[in-house]
Amino acid sequence: MNNLQRLQRRLADLGLQAYLATDLADVRWLTGFTGSAGTVLVAADRACFFTDGRYTIQANEQVGELLPVRITTHDAPLAAQLATLTREWGLESIAFNGDVVTVNTHRQWCEKLEGVELRPVDDPCAALRMVKSPKEIAKIQEACRLTDAAFRHVLRLVQPGVAELDIHLELEFFLKRQGAGLAFEPIVVSGPRSALPHGKASERKLEVGDFVTMDFGARHDGYCADLTRTVVVGRADERQREIYEAVLAAQRAAIQALRAGAIGKDVDAAARSSLAEKGLERYFTHGLGHGLGAVVHDHGRLNQTSELRVEAAQVWTIEPGVYIEGFGGVRIEDDVLVTAEGPVILTESPKELLVLP
Ligand code: ZN
Numbered sequence: 001m002n003n004l005q006r007l008q009r010r011l012a013d014l015g016l017q018a019y020l021a022t023d024l025a026d027v028r029w030l031t032g033f034t035g036s037a038g039t040v041l042v043a044a045d046r047a048c049f050f051t052d053g054r055y056t057i058q059a060n061e062q063v064g065e066l067l068p069v070r071i072t073t074h075d076a077p078l079a080a081q082l083a084t085l086t087r088e089w090g091l092e093s094i095a096f097n098g099d100v101v102t103v104n105t106h107r108q109w110c111e112k113l114e115g116v117e118l119r120p121v122d123d124p125c126a127a128l129r130m131v132k133s134p135k136e137i138a139k140i141q142e143a144c145r146l147t148d149a150a151f152r153h154v155l156r157l158v159q160p161g162v163a164e165l166d167i168h169l170e171l172e173f174f175l176k177r178q179g180a181g182l183a184f185e186p187i188v189v190s191g192p193r194s195a196l197p198h199g200k201a202s203e204r205k206l207e208v209g210d211f212v213t214m215d216f217g218a219r220h221d222g223y224c225a226d227l228t229r230t231v232v233v234g235r236a237d238e239r240q241r242e243i244y245e246a247v248l249a250a251q252r253a254a255i256q257a258l259r260a261g262a263i264g265k266d267v268d269a270a271a272r273s274s275l276a277e278k279g280l281e282r283y284f285t286h287g288l289g290h291g292l293g294a295v296v297h298d299h300g301r302l303n304q305t306s307e308l309r310v311e312a313a314q315v316w317t318i319e320p321g322v323y324i325e326g327f328g329g330v331r332i333e334d335d336v337l338v339t340a341e342g343p344v345i346l347t348e349s350p351k352e353l354l355v356l357p
Pocket residue numbers: 215216226227228333
């Protein structure tokens with residue numbers, strides 16, 4: 001069954017007559033189209049792909065065998081073509097993703113699609129996209145391999161006097177030179193700034209005794225990796241070692257808990273209770289992890305309220321951290337594939353505390 005058929009079966013389960021996929025990650029997952037403008041109307045037994053004139057050739061190549069391709073124009077915009085199709089197909093109701101369609105787009109559809117119910121729903125592709133095919137897993141594995149290589153490459157820069165921005169740019173240059181993209185803007189924070197979980201790289205120069213946290217990932221063939229490591233410059237003191245070991249123990253406990261059938265909040269609790277043994281849980285100020293795939297923060301969260309049931313063939317990040325204002329912070333993040341046999345860690349960068357150079 002291809003992804004389009006999986007969605008059609010899901011629509012039937014949800015009692016939806018048709019779904020208009022506008023989110024580009026969904027469009028790519030459904031059709032293989034890699035351009036920046038595409039929409040798919042999916043009904044029970046048929047579907048149609050829309051793009052504009054910039055993508056006529058590409059759409060015919062990438063989508064043409066799977067679906068009819070229609071080109072939107074100034075005179076025949078998407079809303080007008082949708083109106084024609086809904087009449088031809090006899091549709092009375094079209095669902096759309098309420099999280100991504102703007103108020104203005106919705107108004108245009110309402111004007112053209114008179115008499116058709118437009119129904120905002122949670123993205124029905126999201127849950128399906130969480131369960132990866134072997135091909136998707138291979139792409140994520142390759143993104144992880146490139147990310148590990150970038151980490152190895154950039155370690156030589158971890159020395160006093162080098163700026164956070166230098167490390168950031170070297171990570172970016174290395175990944176792009178390997179033919180990969182960036183899954184997101186890398187985070188490089190050092191010294192007291194390492195207490196900022198999502199701080200941006202600055203001109204601050206590394207000093208002996210700094211924690212340096214690097215959070216980055218490659219995007220390969222449309223799929224992301226997401227890795228965080230914290231290292232120390234020159235020499236680590238006792239407190240730094242204690243905090244590092246506590247975060248590492250919490251991460252290992254959470255990875256062990258990431259099994260098919262586990263509930264999201266219980267996986268999160270495995271990390272949080274491990275940190276509690278060291279009195280550090282109040283410094284863990286974000287969720288444990290997120291789904292990983294075509295976008296870096298893909299559908300699904302592992303946090304204190306997550307009721308989501310973990311399934312085989314899902315890929316999650318596990319990234320506990322401890323952040324102490326004025327002192328610094330540690331985060332350790334890996335990408336983990338859930339299998340029937342247990343968790344498989346896809347990122348392989350070393351996790352013992354590295355003191356560099
Ligand atoms: Zn990350």
